[in-house]
Amino acid sequence: MGEGEAEFRGQRMPGREALRLAGIEPLSLASKEGISLVNGTQAMLAVGCLELAAAEVLIDTAEVVCAMTLDALRGTPRAFDPRLHAIRPRIPASGPARNTCCACSTGAKSALPTFPAGAYRTAYSLRCAPQGMARCATRSPRPGAYFSIETQFRHRQSAGLRREVLSGGNFHGEPLAFQLDYLAIRAQRAFRYLERRIDRLVNPALNEDLPPFLARHPGSSPAS
Numbered sequence: 001m002g003e004g005e006a007e008f009r010g011q012r013m014p015g016r017e018a019l020r021l022a023g024i025e026p027l028s029l030a031s032k033e034g035i036s037l038v039n040g041t042q043a044m045l046a047v048g049c050l051e052l053a054a055a056e057v058l059i060d061t062a063e064v065v066c067a068m069t070l071d072a073l074r075g076t077p078r079a080f081d082p083r084l085h086a087i088r089p090r091i092p093a094s095g096p097a098r099n100t101c102c103a104c105s106t107g108a109k110s111a112l113p114t115f116p117a118g119a120y121r122t123a124y125s126l127r128c129a130p131q132g133m134a135r136c137a138t139r140s141p142r143p144g145a146y147f148s149i150e151t152q153f154r155h156r157q158s159a160g161l162r163r164e165v166l167s168g169g170n171f172h173g174e175p176l177a178f179q180l181d182y183l184a185i186r187a188q189r190a191f192r193y194l195e196r197r198i199d200r201l202v203n204p205a206l207n208e209d210l211p212p213f214l215a216r217h218p219g220s221s222p223a224s
Contacts, residue, residue: 002026041173045150048180052144055187059133062194066129069197073208075122080130123206125196132193146179 002016009021019026029037036042070077078084204212212218 001029036171039171039173041171041176044173044176044180045147048147048176048183049151051180051183052147055183058187059190062190063133065194066126066133066197069201070122070126072210073122073126073200075126079122079127123196123200125193125200129193133190146175150176 002014002019004015005012006015006018007013008018013021016026027033069075200206201210202213204210207214
């Protein structure tokens with residue numbers, strides 16, 4: 001709107017001057033647009049989109065780490081066979097299963113193409129990763145699709161006809177809040193699996209003869 005102050009290219013200046021330098025025309029608000037700028041829902045949506053983008057990176061990383069952990073702990077890749085997950089199609093596990101197997105197969109020295117002795121005892125945090133990670137995958141319809149709908153709604157609202165003013169409840173943030181809670185729950189579940197796999201990597205009783213705590217000289221002090 002050109003009101004107040006703004007920062008442009010590292011310099012603080014009047015808002016109207018910053019808009020002029022940026023080549024942006026000041027907005028002239030119509031009915032109800034002022035309240036839409038200050039009620040906070042658009043801030044929730046912006047935060048949600050940023051958190052969703054970060055969660056997608058974390059989930060992708062977690063899948064790669066799962067493959068590396070499976071390799072290090074001499075687990076079996078058979079739990080990631082797509083034929084196995086086709087039996088239970090209501091659980092969309094094929095994505096994480098496929099991603100993890102692809103990551104496994106890229107290791108030149110990977111032990112996974114064979115069936116290691118004792119691999120049938122592969123821990124749940126590894127064997128069940130496709131099922132758990134599928135429910136955590138942020139690429140599934142919610143909340144990503146909802147954020148997309150909400151973003152388009154904001155655009156349609158600003159570009160729509162202004163011949164009639166309807167006072168309704170589309171400003172309310174609770175639908176967004178549900179999706180943000182859902183995103184937090186999914187991320188928490190994904191990293192519960194990750195925490196259990198970390199335990200197996202560092203615990204000498206479970207880590208398939210890897211160095212205790214993955215340290216050359218494990219102990220409470222350098223002297224030990």
